[in-house]
Amino acid sequence: MPFKYFGKINFTPYTKVDKFADYLQKGKLMGTQCEKCGEKYFPPRADCLKCMNDAFKWIEYSGNGTLHSYTKIYAAPKGFEDIAPYTLGVVDLEEGGRLISWIKDIPDKEIKIGMPVKVVPRIFEEIPEIKLYYTIEKS
Amino acid sequence: MKVGIVGIGHGKFGDRSDATVQELAFEPFKQALNDTKNLRREDIDALIVGSVPEYHKQRSLPGVVAEYTGMNPQSAWLTEAACASGSAAIRTAYMAIKSGMHDIVAVIGIQKMRELSTPEILALMGRVGDVQWESIFGTTFPGYYALYANRHMHEYGTTREQIALVAVKNHYYGALNPNAFFQKEVSLERVLGSDDVAYPLKVFDCCANVDGAACVIMTNEKLASKFTDTPVWIEGLGSASAQMSVLRRPNLVEIPSAVEAVKQAYSQAGIKPSDIQVAEVHDCFTIAEIMAYENLGFCPKGKGGKFIEDKQSYNGGKIPVNVDGGLKAKGHPVGATGVSMATEIVKQLRGEAGKRQVSGAEIGLTHNVGGIGQYCFVHIFKR
Numbered sequence: 178m179p180f181k182y183f184g185k186i187n188f189t190p191y192t193k194v195d196k197f198a199d200y201l202q203k204g205k206l207m208g209t210q211c212e213k214c215g216e217k218y219f220p221p222r223a224d225c226l227k228c229m230n231d232a233f234k235w236i237e238y239s240g241n242g243t244l245h246s247y248t249k250i251y252a253a254p255k256g257f258e259d260i261a262p263y264t265l266g267v268v269d270l271e272e273g274g275r276l277i278s279w280i281k282d283i284p285d286k287e288i289k290i291g292m293p294v295k296v297v298p299r300i301f302e303e304i305p306e307i308k309l310y311y312t313i314e315k316s
Numbered sequence: 317m318k319v320g321i322v323g324i325g326h327g328k329f330g331d332r333s334d335a336t337v338q339e340l341a342f343e344p345f346k347q348a349l350n351d352t353k354n355l356r357r358e359d360i361d362a363l364i365v366g367s368v369p370e371y372h373k374q375r376s377l378p379g380v381v382a383e384y385t386g387m388n389p390q391s392a393w394l395t396e397a398a399c400a401s402g403s404a405a406i407r408t409a410y411m412a413i414k415s416g417m418h419d420i421v422a423v424i425g426i427q428k429m430r431e432l433s434t435p436e437i438l439a440l441m442g443r444v445g446d447v448q449w450e451s452i453f454g455t456t457f458p459g460y461y462a463l464y465a466n467r468h469m470h471e472y473g474t475t476r477e478q479i480a481l482v483a484v485k486n487h488y489y490g491a492l493n494p495n496a497f498f499q500k501e502v503s504l505e506r507v508l509g510s511d512d513v514a515y516p517l518k519v520f521d522c523c524a525n526v527d528g529a530a531c532v533i534m535t536n537e538k539l540a541s542k543f544t545d546t547p548v549w550i551e552g553l554g555s556a557s558a559q560m561s562v563l564r565r566p567n568l569v570e571i572p573s574a575v576e577a578v579k580q581a582y583s584q585a586g587i588k589p590s591d592i593q594v595a596e597v598h599d600c601f602t603i604a605e606i607m608a609y610e611n612l613g614f615c616p617k618g619k620g621g622k623f624i625e626d627k628q629s630y631n632g633g634k635i636p637v638n639v640d641g642g643l644k645a646k647g648h649p650v651g652a653t654g655v656s657m658a659t660e661i662v663k664q665l666r667g668e669a670g671k672r673q674v675s676g677a678e679i680g681l682t683h684n685v686g687g688i689g690q691y692c693f694v695h696i697f698k699r
Contacts, residue, residue, distance in 0.1 A: 184452025208572065218561060220449040246470070246568050248462035249515035250454060253440030255435045257454030262512075263451060267463055267562065275563040277450050290470040310453070 490645020
């Protein structure tokens with residue numbers, strides 16, 4: 178499953194961490210860990226920021242985290258008009274690291290910074306080409 | 317040897333579909349030359365253009381600008397640091413003069429934001445963050461600042477009304493600036509009642525994409541007196557970068573590149589925040605100005621909302637900020653903005669700012685942020 182299938186519109190079809198998409202299709206949220214110093218990364222990184230080592234292994238993330246911030250996008254960029262308005266959340270993951278994605282099925286009034294959330298791997302079913310993503314949901 | 321500004325020019329910001337990019341550049345360049353005494357165009361030995369190239373149909377701007385302004389065969393090049401490209405160009409000119417490689421440098425900040433269609437612009441702006449892990453979910457420029465705003469409100473209790481008061485102030489001063497795009501005051505109710513862009517930010521929380529150009533001519537201490545009786549010196553410079561991705565930032569309540577850049581600038585100038593008498597800060601969104609008060613040390617961390625509520629950033633307050641209307645009312649032609657800020661501080665320190673004059677101002681500051689904080693340039697000016 179090439180990385181080009183990750184995201185509604187993908188801008189980076191090639192990357193050293195392209196196995197991320199394979200795992201995501203199997204329902205696994207994966208980060209990377211430096212083989213040398215053990216530093217963990219989400220979003221994944223091929224090259225260690227700390228020790229500059231370029232060998233890494235994949236480690237599974239639970240998807241559990243807390244909501245760090247959010248916004249509801251009304252003026253959407255090209256390629257996203259059809260789903261606007263949509264709510265984006267930034268999640269601090271339990272194992273460290275952060276991600277940004279759409280908040281799914283949580284009413285606006287219930288969205289609170291600091292609330293526990295769960296990140297769930299998903300596949301778009303409503304568009305013809307296969308697209309992988311993840312959503313932020315009630316934990 | 318000190319480096320300073322001896323000539324300034326500022327074009328009208330707005331919908332400039334009447335002019336090409338080089339025609340826009342010509343306006344402030346000619347004004348800046350006329351603003352000096354006896355400086356001949358052929359005395360200028362380099363031209364630095366501050367601009368973000370991907371907004372223009374014309375490729376390689378310094379080429380077309382050098383030709384149209386009559387600067388050939390002098391050295392010409394581009395500096396780019398997103399919305400901070402103009403200040404990056406001024407920093408580059410400072411380095412060129414300080415090193416002795418060039419004596420007199422013209423800096424032109426320029427941008428035509430309206431050459432591309434709205435869908436094209438929105439697509440470009442959507443890619444201001446990390447395109448691999450963020451843009452794929454439809455992030456936007458105001459969306460990122462909305463993430464800062466919500467987190468700031470959560471951590472410090474900053475209110476929606478306090479954030480909106482930045483727009484009220486900057487439109488009040490924009491009404492006094494003939495070069496501003498918006499020259500009308502707005503009420504708090506109007507700001508809060510405007511259309512949603514990215515919750516909690518509304519239309520009046522956002523600066524407008526406009527066309528525009530501004531120019532400064534810089535030289536060293538030895539030559540300056542030949543060209544002006546009122547030189548304005550750049551006595552502190554700071555520049556820093558921060559993570560492209562908000563996912564890797566230490567927090568979402570400050571711009572770390574600004575905190576680092578201003579530390580350098582204060583140290584070089586040998587001053588402290590309370591010495592600043594007039595400031596131009598990067599208010600691309602209202603929340604950005606509130607974070608700037610804090611990041612520049614004008615008020616304690618988390619007290620930016622209170623600072624505007626108490627009118628401390630109005631003329632007559634502790635530190636008058638954006639008394640030319642800021643990006644909010646002037647409009648934000650990205651490459652021109654940093655140079656525009658410098659022209660306002662020069663006017664203020666010369667005592668030529670008319671109705672917006674901060675009485676007796678001798679020390680001024682510009683704070684120009686690129687992107688969503690990836691770059692920040694701070695300059696401190698003295699007369």
